[in-house]
Amino acid sequence: RRSSDLGMKEVRMKRYGYFLDLLKLDIEKYPVIAVVGGGGKTSLIYRLNEELQALGKKVIISTTTHMAYDPMLPLVKSTDLEQVSEMLKEHGFAAVADIEETSGKMCAIEETALKKLVPLCDVMLIEADGAKRKPLKVPADWEPVIPDFADVVVSVIGLDCLGKPICETAHRAEYTSSFLEKNLEAPVTAEDIEKIATSVHGLYKNVDHKVYRVYLNKADVLPDCSSAEHIVEDLEKQGTIAAYGSLREAERL
Secondary structure (H helix, E strand, O other), X not given: OOHHHHHHHHHHHHHHOOHHHHOOOOOOOOOEEEEEEOOOHHHHHHHHHHHHHHOOOOEEEEEOOEEOOOOOOOEEOHHXXXXXXXXXXXXXXXXXXXXXXXXXXXXXXXXXXXXXXXXXXOEEEEEOOOOOOOOEEOOOOOOOOOOOOOOEEEEEEEHHHEOOEHHHHEEOHHHHHHHHOOOOOOEEOHHHHHHHHHOOOOOOOOOOOOEEEEEEEOHHHOOOOHHHHHHHXXXXXXXXXXXXXXXXXXXXX
């Protein structure tokens, strides 16, 4: 493709939103979005923030667990929450979290304090799960940490898990092995992904009445997109809106 074509595509994506449309996210009606599941959550949140900034929205980024911190992000800690409004006015977005000394990651502030900040922003993006960068996970008893005030839950699964052993691709592989009733060496199938995405013991856990979406990341590693399309079609037959794509490829546009 010509560079001018890429330039126009970039303008369209930034102006109108790509992942917002792909995941059918109605931010006017459902402004608090929690992201759970496998690797790609932080990248998706940062991507959504870029699209929201292009739309002129004020965005708070936070976590109920831990989240990689980009030093370029304007940060407000729990001791300085009165600064959130000014930070949003100045930058358009802000990370609201404390920083864990040992890891340097963002960590959660009190949920009640976070809830009080919702009226200050147009959209709140919350990382509500951890996966140690593994593409697949089944939540433990205490997971995910979805705030009660969240409107939408987006679960992320990396398609690079397909065909690979559970022990190599799943965070806390024993949970996934037990849930799927397969041994740790068994390869992950499309049916496994569908089961994890839709079960109340999988990534649909604690979703309750909230709007639910599934994003299948890393489609760029597949030889073709037929398996991703098949999963999306199957999920939609079950009433779950899903989409596939590549956050890495999106960053290049």
